[in-house]
Amino acid sequence: MNEAPWPPGQAGEAAGQRLAVELARAVVRAEKRLGRALDRRELARRLNVSASSVYAYLNGTTLPGTAVFDALLAELGVPGPEAGRLATLRDEADAARRLRPATARTHPRRPAAGPVVPRQLPLGHSVFVGRDAELARLDTVHASPGDPATGRAAVVVVEGTAGVGKSTLALHWAHRTQARFPDGQLYVDLRGFGADAVMGPGEALHGFLQALGVTPAAVPADTAVASGLLRTLLAGRRVLLLLDNARSTDQVRPLLPTDPGSVAVVTSRNRLDGLVVREGALRIALDVLPRYAARTLLERQLGAERLAEEPRAVDELVDLCARLPLALSVAAARTATAPVGSVGALVRELRRTRTPLDLFGTHDADVDLRTVFHGSYTLLPAPAARLFRLLGCHPGPEIDATACAGLIGAPEPPIALLDTLTAAHLVRQHAPGRYTVHDLLRVYAVELLDAGPPGERREGTERLLRHCLDTARLADHHLEPWRWRPTPGGPPRPTAAQPPLADKAAAATWFETELPALQAVIAQAAATDGLEHYAWELADACAVHLRRSGRRAQRAAVHALARDAADRAGDRVARATASRRLADALSRLHRTGEALRLLHETLRACRDLGDQEGVRQVRLSLVRVHDSCGATRRALPHARLALAMAERTDDPFALADGHTSVAQQWERLGEHTVALDHARRALDLYTRLGHLDGQAAILIGMGRAEQGLGRPAAAIRHYMVSLHLDRALGDRYREAHALEHLGDAHAALGRHEDAHALWEEALALFEDLHHPDAEPVRTKLRPPPDPDGRHPSPH
Secondary structure, eight states, rough: OOOBOOOOOHHHHHHHHHHHHHHHHHHHHHHHHHHOOOOHHHHHHHSSSSSHHHHHHHHHHHHOHHHHHHHHHHHHTHHHHHHHHHHHHHHHHHHHTTTTTTHSSSTTTTTOOOOOOBOOOOOOOOOOOOOHHHHHHHHHHSSSSSSSTTOOOEEEEEEEEEESSHHHHHHHHHHHTTGGOOOOEEEEEEEEESSSSSOHHHHHHHHHHHTTTGGGGGOOOOOOOHHHHHHHTTOOOOEEEEEEEOHHHHHHGOOOOOSSTEEEEESSSSOOOHHHHHHHHHHEEEEOHHHHHHHHHHHHHHHHHHHHHEEEHHHHHHHTTTTTHHHHHHHHHHHHTTTEEEEEEEEHHHHHHHGGGGGOOOOOOOOOOOHHHHHHHHTHHHHHHHHHHHHHOOOOOOEEEHHHHHHTTOOOOOOHHHHHHHTTTEEEETTEEEEEOOHHHHHHHHHHHHHTTTTTTHHHHHHHHHHHHHHHHHHHHOOOOOOOOTTTSSSOOOOSSOOOOOOOHHHHHHHHHHHHHHHHHHHHHHTTTOOOOHHHHHHHHHHHHHHHTTTHHHHHHHHHHHHHHHHHHHHHHHHHHHHHHHHEEEEEETTTTHHHHHHHHHHHHHHHHTHHHHHHHHHHHHHHEEEEEOOHHHHHHHHHHHHHHHHHHHHHHHHHHHHHHHHHHHHHHHOHHHHHHHHHHHHHHHHHHTOHHHHHHHHHHHHHHHHHOOOOOHHHHHHHHHHHHHHTTTTTHHHHHHHHHHHHHHHTTTTHHHHHHHHHHHHHHHHHHTTTTHHHHHHHHHHOTTTSOOOOOOO
8 A cells, every 4th residue: 555654854754744734624624514523433434444544644644555545535525636736745755755865774773753742731739739529520531531422522621710720720630640641741821811912723733733743834824724733633642732721712622632532621711601512511610719728728838837826817818818729829928938927917917908919919920919810800891890890899798680780870780791700700600690709809809999980989889888778678668568767868769670579578588698798788888988877777777687587696786887887977866776776786685784874875865856756766775675684663664654755646656666565564563454455555556557566576465464364375366376477577586485475375274295395496496596585495394303303314
């Protein structure tokens, strides 16, 4: 068949390479015509040669015989004139091969040149931690690199935000698996996000082809032809291609092998959906490191002894670095050679500085955090870049799509913009419609805001606060639809699409989900000149949910922020309201002394302001505080004064609350008949008003009064109705009390098994709320002591 390999470095080899380039062009044209990759095995069968011979013909290492060559051109569909030119090239190559110099013939021991085996992997990171799950997924790829049935190579895309360790993971895995790719490893930094010009696929192909032994002069100028030649040279070989820092699918696609023996690993800050859809790429999305791995990374670079000297500072440094591998490595490098205590010093500096990214800066652009983040940001379209900047206005741990609409003043959630940011890995969608930005990217967004258009930050913050307040008021209305609350400036004026809050259940779910963000937003408003009023208005809108859900500490924290905001703004009326609500919250935390001091101070303030409604509300709060510590005789006068003030108004809500307060105190004093009289009046008013909360509260008081009169069966009827209402309202604290009282009534009727079941249910609720009222219930569940005073063993 007149086949032979080329001697090294001779004219015949160069001629063979020119022929291989032309054959590669013919293969590309055939693939375009067929609409798929050329199946080399089927081609070999038709030519009646081995598959390895076809690979050798196409990569230029072997010259086919005349008959086989003509058949090959026919199978590729090469037209007549072109086939004649290629046949001439084949004859010239054959002649050059025959005329090889004497030196090549007189050294029989010199082996013929085989395929070039490139070893281009750069050094990996000296410290590699975590990523066990991701490595396991990569291992599944090299266990069976491609799909022989389709003739397709395996492609993996490692994606993630800047500095998250994509290249580190890819290189670590590549070095670990070199032996599984005996025909070489190709590497290229595609410069998709740095300051240097992005590398085009043509430039990358030029480097790969030279690494595979093609002389520079023989590298095709046409990208498609060069891509075909690369695939030809890789055919039948097991090669790993690491395509680092890719910007787009189009930049990568010409560099991909097709033979199932090879694997391509692509790293990118962008989501390369095209490779997943068309090439079937395996997507591996990297997030920041788990806490244990972040600490291990610092330990590997600083030493275990160093970490043991400053354990708390190390834990805080992990948080301040947002568990981002690049930030952790830079921080470790800053402190590795510094004296003991430097970790704590860096932490204090990071907490104190207004520009924390300065402390993660280096002279090397590829590891300078601000420069690295900027590489991703500058590629964003203007609307997406604006949204990313404005995310710096949001202080919460996460944000939903409707809040993003409020942030930019859009009528609908900006899903397309958020998808752009998600694709660039500048935000992460961790649940449908909910997004997070890690702390260092948030710091970068704030820097961009400060350097951006004048007023952009304040305007964005106010739009966000307006959105949060409008939505919180809407949700609060669903929780208490019977009570109208006047709002400053009239009814809410939504600035963006509201979330679907159609009923109480949706409102409660919204509060549950958004509470961490709302608390952060309230703190932000409290500290911003001119926007303080949002703090106390938001706290007011959250008050009912905080009370019903039993969040005692958060309730106190929110109202403390509201009071501080009112102080800053010099609004005495708002301060009085916030102080009263704070006192109510403190009484639930059993901080009675603080609550009473605050209420007496507020009572004086309301009198000075001439705020009679404020005075009445403070009286009711004083009743609750005194009642919480068993000082009933101190509570009753305030209850009677509150009722007297309500009777001088036409407000049925005030009157119902007054009767409830008086009834509860008479019941505590054992005047059950008097208590029931006031309670029935309150229940009648609440029922006519549709005030479910009030009904549930007074029914518990009526049950206690009935029980005090020796009528536990009547008490059970009241408790059952209250329990039903409490569950409908989502008031877990009062639900627990209703269950406890139901247990008491059943015990009074001798139904001890029922009583224990009810007490156990009540105890579970109190314990879930971390409430001290659990202890009296726990006592009721303890077995009675033996006659000698000892409790029997539960066993």
